[in-house]
Amino acid sequence: MTKNNTRFDYIIVGGGTAGCVLAAKLSVDPSVTVLLIEAGKSDSHPLIHVPAGFAKLTAGPFQWGYISQPQKNAMNRKIPLAQGRVLGGGGSINAQVYTRGAPDDYDRWVSEYGCNGWDSETMLKYFKMAEDNERLSGKYHSYGGPLGVSDLANPHELTKAFVQSGQEMGLPYNSDFNGESQFGVGYYQTTTRNGKRCSAAVGYLHPALNRKNLVVKTQVTVSRIVIENKVAVGVSVISGKSTNTYSATREIIVAAGAFGSPKLMQLSGIGDPLDLQSAGIKIESELKGVGKNLQDHCDLDIIYSINKKISMDRMDSVSPFTANAGIEYLLYKRGPLASTVVEGGMFSYSDKKEKTPDLQFHFLPAAGVEAGVAATEKGLGVTLNVYFLRPRSRGTVRIASSDPRVAPLIDPNYLSEDCDLEATIEGLRQMREVMSQPAISKYITKEHLAKGATLNSKDSYVKFVRENGRTSYHPVGTCAMGSHEESVVSPELKVHGIGNLRIADSSIMPEIVSSNTQAATIAIAERAADLILSGD
Numbered sequence: 311m312t313k314n315n316t317r318f319d320y321i322i323v324g325g326g327t328a329g330c331v332l333a334a335k336l337s338v339d340p341s342v343t344v345l346l347i348e349a350g351k352s353d354s355h356p357l358i359h360v361p362a363g364f365a366k367l368t369a370g371p372f373q374w375g376y377i378s379q380p381q382k383n384a385m386n387r388k389i390p391l392a393q394g395r396v397l398g399g400g401g402s403i404n405a406q407v408y409t410r411g412a413p414d415d416y417d418r419w420v421s422e423y424g425c426n427g428w429d430s431e432t433m434l435k436y437f438k439m440a441e442d443n444e445r446l447s448g449k450y451h452s453y454g455g456p457l458g459v460s461d462l463a464n465p466h467e468l469t470k471a472f473v474q475s476g477q478e479m480g481l482p483y484n485s486d487f488n489g490e491s492q493f494g495v496g497y498y499q500t501t502t503r504n505g506k507r508c509s510a511a512v513g514y515l516h517p518a519l520n521r522k523n524l525v526v527k528t529q530v531t532v533s534r535i536v537i538e539n540k541v542a543v544g545v546s547v548i549s550g551k552s553t554n555t556y557s558a559t560r561e562i563i564v565a566a567g568a569f570g571s572p573k574l575m576q577l578s579g580i581g582d583p584l585d586l587q588s589a590g591i592k593i594e595s596e597l598k599g600v601g602k603n604l605q606d607h608c609d610l611d612i613i614y615s616i617n618k619k620i621s622m623d624r625m626d627s628v629s630p631f632t633a634n635a636g637i638e639y640l641l642y643k644r645g646p647l648a649s650t651v652v653e654g655g656m657f658s659y660s661d662k663k664e665k666t667p668d669l670q671f672h673f674l675p676a677a678g679v680e681a682g683v684a685a686t687e688k689g690l691g692v693t694l695n696v697y698f699l700r701p702r703s704r705g706t707v708r709i710a711s712s713d714p715r716v717a718p719l720i721d722p723n724y725l726s727e728d729c730d731l732e733a734t735i736e737g738l739r740q741m742r743e744v745m746s747q748p749a750i751s752k753y754i755t756k757e758h759l760a761k762g763a764t765l766n767s768k769d770s771y772v773k774f775v776r777e778n779g780r781t782s783y784h785p786v787g788t789c790a791m792g793s794h795e796e797s798v799v800s801p802e803l804k805v806h807g808i809g810n811l812r813i814a815d816s817s818i819m820p821e822i823v824s825s826n827t828q829a830a831t832i833a834i835a836e837r838a839a840d841l842i843l844s845g846d
């Protein structure tokens with residue numbers, strides 16, 4: 311097979327987290343040809359591979375620059391929605407926090423959405439199959455898989471104080487958020503290996519790149535799936551000013567993410583007729599659920615000034631991190647650059663009647679790290695954030711135009727359900743409680759609430775949440791799997807009503823998992839590859 315081939319057995323659209331897993335797994339058999347198409351660039355930039363590079367990647371050239379529609383329950387704000395646009399997708403720019411969600415999440419996919427075969431026991435098999443854990447093994451963990459999972463090389467002094475403070479507040483110390491229980495406070499394990507980021511591109515795709523039967527095209531955007539007689543037969547692509555078509559003899563697998571996958575379905579005439587007609591697109595297949603059921607965790611941050619020059623703020627400009635940090639990292643793969651910055655974790659309850667924790671917190675020994683989150687005035691601070699893990703608000707993704715270069719209209723519809731607001735407020739209250747405990751409070755000089763807010767009444771909390779809620783970068787659910795009316799794919803991930811077409815990425819989650827979403831997406835792609843290869 312040459313690089314100029316236009317005919318492949320499998321075409322995978324989107325070289326993000328799921329796409330990289332699929333490309334590696336489907337191309338194991340040398341007699342099968344695979345094409346992976348990614349809109350963004352290759353992942354060769356060094357910042358992608360240094361764990362602390364996360365602090366530079368939530369804005370800039372490796373993300374799509376999406377902005378939400380005005381959020382009617384969040385002061386009509388248009389909220390930036392960073393999503394990866396680079397080989398490795400979100401996994402090349404994310405915070406590398408390794409969490410899988412609660413087993414109950416997957417069991418609910420089966421019991422409430424009819425997703426047979428996606429129960430927690432089956433998913434645990436895929437989590438373990440993927441995993442190369444440097445510390446844990448046994449019932450919940452494994453090693454030797456493609457995805458490096460590591461402990462923090464050297465947790466920051468401030469993170470240690472935060473973890474002690476969680477215990478002072480009464481939470482148990484948890485050495486494994488992916489083990490017996492999520493509940494408690496501790497250090498996150500991260501998707502890193504030997505002091506470097508391990509995205510699905512690094513762990514799965516790079517080792518497969520020398521296979522002659524695998525072609526990877528970057529900076530190529532799929533503009534449409536070509537459908538003949540209700541069967542997907544190829545894809546049209548654009549690259550700069552040129553266009554091209556590739557055909558697939560077996561299957562096309564869409565893995566363009568929770569915004570990209572429904573957009574591509576709609577561009578291809580698969581979706582709610584109302585959405586398609588308003589963009590002037592001919593209907594190939596009526597599938598009302600495409601672009602519906604959008605879910606994300608709505609994140610709230612508080613930053614604090616500290617009294618010691620030790621935080622990791624503005625690592626590029628504040629001494630002593632510049633040259634020293636670089637040398638320490640190059641020589642030993644340690645020091646601030648080896649940190650993912652999002653170091654400390656906590657899972658707790660807003661509602662004690664829940665079976666598993668419904669609040670998740672991230673502690674960063676720095677402030678001003680992510681786009682849109684402020685730094686303290688002196689550049690010395692820490693950040694704590696929280697979100698409600700099982701939001702009931704549901705949003706939409708709709709194409710704005712038949713022009714594939716135009717961004718879709720994305721409405722996460724944050725905080726449209728009162729329970730989401732109430733749980734988030736309880737999360738904020740717990741944030742302030744943990745930050746007032748002795749171990750961390752001895753460093754804190756001031757709490758900075760965005761927009762000069764004060765939190766002293768229910769109304770002030772409500773206003774704060776509506777004024778400052780933002781994405782946690784976990785959009786899912788827009789091409790939901792299931793056997794219900796608004797489902798888009800079957801439990802085998804086949805698009806209802808169209809042959810030879812599957813979707814396999816974060817968009818197929820019928821309900822968001824109770825944690826960060828990368829590990830779940832990798833497990834989805836692992837299972838998708840098994841389903842495809844076994845002919846299911």
Ligand SMILES: Cc1cc2nc3c(=O)[nH]c(=O)nc-3n(C[C@H](O)[C@H](O)[C@H](O)COP(=O)(O)OP(=O)(O)OC[C@H]3O[C@@H](n4cnc5c(N)ncnc54)[C@H](O)[C@@H]3O)c2cc1C
Pocket residue numbers: 323324325326327328329347348349350367368392393394395396397398399400401403404405406407408409530531532533565566567568570571574782783784815816817826827828829831
């Ligand atoms: C800033 C950030 C921080 C995060 N932090 C964490 C974390 O710490 N831990 C965690 O578990 N999760 C985290 N996540 C979430 C996690 O990265 C995602 O859940 C995961 O990457 C989703 O995988 P995916 O394959 O569904 O989509 P993506 O990884 O987004 O991949 C989709 C790919 O498809 C490409 N694409 C889209 N449309 C087209 C098209 N038409 N043609 C060709 N290519 C196309 C995109 O460019 C992209 O590369 C974070 C995400 C972000 C953005």
